Amino acid sequence: MPALQALQQRLFGWRDDGLAPVRLDRRRIFILPSRSGLLFALTLVVMLLAAINYNLALGHALVFLLAGLGLVGMVHSFRNLYGLRIAPGHCRPVFAGDTAEFTLLIENDRPASRHGLVFQAEPGRSTTTAVGAREQIRVGIPVSAPQRGWLPLPRVVLSTRYPLGLFTAWSYLQPGMRCLVYPAPLFEPLPAGVPNADGSGSAGGQEDFAGFRQRQASDSLRHVAWKASARDDASRPLLVKQFAGGSDSRLELAWSATDPALDDETRLSIMTGWVLAATAEQQSFSLRLPDRLIADSSGSAHGERCLEALALFRP
């Protein structure tokens, strides 16, 4: 409903905050009595009537003190948000169906701590936190990621009822953050004709030992040839065993290799499973999509590049 959004935009100044840090000022904080607050007010009215009826001077004083407490509580609820600095953090990619966690950086430059800050991006899922005096913390905001592609961070409501729960102060945060959602993986065997590599079972990949190479950051520690590494000078990089299978045959994970009878999303899911399996097995592979080719390579960075391509692929 763009009309409604435009109206809200005009009325409340809801906006896409972009990536710059935001300081919560008067115009960004809203405050209204909570249900407990209304109940509290009702209680005070009844108490006042009782005090008048029974002519209780101290009863008047108590009611007035509590009324003052309510007003002070309102100011303090507001103050609990006022001046808070919020900057967007980052969000690690997730697979469709998982929960994305958007990180926000919350900075409190006041010499007093703030309590009971509730972040909520979607109904029923909130994060409550506190931030100490002159402290910066990261808050992860969970958002469910039902489908692949870019998942924008929905409007986050930052609310608080601290200290007395009589008022709810809140602010809308809308940093221009997005999270990459990979397709949900479906694990099927790697495409036919591809030799199995180390550790994965049937064929004799273990026998085709082809020598050592220097370990790269992306290599799992499980593949380090500890004995061979220990033989050499300690200053040299660790060595990793290489097996013949990987270098001989080229593994291509192609859109066309999936069953065309399946729907597009399932095919993408299967390809995602392949990429994950191949990456886990340290194989080098190339990825061929109808509109894109990612050249043969290996390692986790390559894997992520491929997953991103799958996530953003438009058939």
Place this chain on the structure above:
Amino acid sequence: MSSTREQPLRREQPPWLFAAALATTLPHVLQQPWWLSLFGGVLFAMAAWLWYEDRRLPGRWLMLLLAVAGILSILAEFRSLLGREAGVATLVLFMAMKLLEMRSHRDAMVVILLGYFLLLTHYFHSQDIPTGLWLLFAMWIVTAAQIRLHAATLSPRENLQQAASLAIQAVPFMLVLYLLFPRISGPLWGLPEDAFTGQSGLSDSMAPGSIANLVQRGDIAFRVRFDEAAPARQQLYWRGPVLESFDGQTWRPSARRGGREKIVESGPRIAYETTLEPHGQRWLLALDAPVALPAGSSTDGRLTVSATRPVESRQRHRLFAAPAYLFNDDEAAASIDENLRLPSGSNPQTRSLALDWQRQAKQPLDIVARALTHFREEAFHYTLQPPLLGRDSMDDFLFRTRRGFCEHYAAAFVVLMRNAGIPARVVTGYQGGELNPRDGYLVVRQSDAHAWAEVWIAGRGWLRVDPTAAVAPERIERGIVDALPQGEPLPAFLQVRGDWLRDLRYRWEALNNAWNQHVLGYDGQRQRDFLARFGFDADWRTLAIALSLACALVLLAVCIWALRQHSRPAPALRLWHRAQRRIGVHCAPGETPLAFVTRLRATDPALADRFEPVVRHFLLARYAPQNKTSLAALAAAVNRLPRRRIA
């Protein structure tokens, strides 16, 4: 947002609510039926035990059973759920039961609100300073529990501090509202019958022992402030109900309507103000003889000043007395007739003694003098513990026991006078009082309750005669403590004779009086006087405007205070942000300053060179704050940066 209300309670929260429940119900333990205290105590212990053992709370059926049992018991005890005492009992029951079903935030908020309401109910019993202080303490605990519900991250100490800080900030609002909120004098609806229990004071009848019982209470009956110096103690007869009808045992006011009053004053009047504690009767205690009555009061032909409604709250009255007066020297025949009447055939010995005196006397005043001499010279004793009297009570007293309190002497004297043909009646009230040197108020207590007599002599009108003064002159001259022998059952504090203790008591009572006069006594009238001092008419419109303005000002002050310091970040951080604005490139979230400058170097090496000192000084200023010079160096480095248009 609504999900926070249904939130289950965390483990550390219930003890705070237990404390709140305890603080708000504990003082009621003394006032309510014992079984309710026991029931509440058991429920409380159960809730605390379940929490300690981390067990499930009881199910709905058990709670329903308990609720029904509790409510039926209250109904059986009070025959109602709505009266004052029954209402309080019901609230206490609810509070105890709620502790057993405290599952979510919403339940906890109910406990908090019930707690606040229970605080109010304590004032039904007392509004003195200790109650006020205890309730401040209890409110602090309840507020702390309320805060605990909304902030699990506070330490207990911080939590209590926060509650105290909020309460202190609420005080200005309380003052403003207390002064300016339009005061309506209640009641708004019919008060239940038990609204004013626990008041004490004179009753409208007198039997042997009734005043002696009253005297054993140390409560204050009223306080007096004289415009000028207080009159002598012997003159301080505070007149209450006049009792004219006697059935052989009990004295009662006459059913006859009083006639007119004629007072001939001689000498100056005494002007004074009394602050009367509520006693549930209509009479106001006034010094003999009351003249120029305050509005809304009247006398009944017997000089007893009465208000139109029973005195159910502390009242202030401005009164005048004529100490030298002639009262009704031409009393109506019906009155004279009634004041000669006695139950026929009663007290034969008394009657013959009176007739003897009447035969020997030349004039009525001789009989009065003779009777007083009789009390003075025969072996009469003044005591609070007189023996019981038989059917002919006056014969018993005058000829057998001869031990009595003021009501015995007054009654015996009046019976003697009536037998001797002199119209006489009993007057009850208070005699004397204690001048508090701390604030100049004269304090009259229930222990000053007294009964004396009045005789009517043709041409002289009604004359006050106090037979107690003949038996125990110290009673009138110095007060009851000196008049009674040691060991009589008086309130303990009255027997304290040590000087420093007495001074302490004076101070305490002066403080209480100030509290009563200025805090509790602040009513609609005082409110009007207060506003008039600033030149305002206290109509509701003025009050509403003044109230809103004052509240707005206080709120503004609290806002300024609460939101002050923090509109800007720490200085080093502020300069760091300014540096980024100046070059138009921003450090990404999570990017360290050193990584930022490396990134900068990749795109604009020249700028990075100039930005590098900013980074160095920023890191020093931010993370080695003991070095004060680095902040200045940072500021200088930022100022040397080139200005870029913000992209």
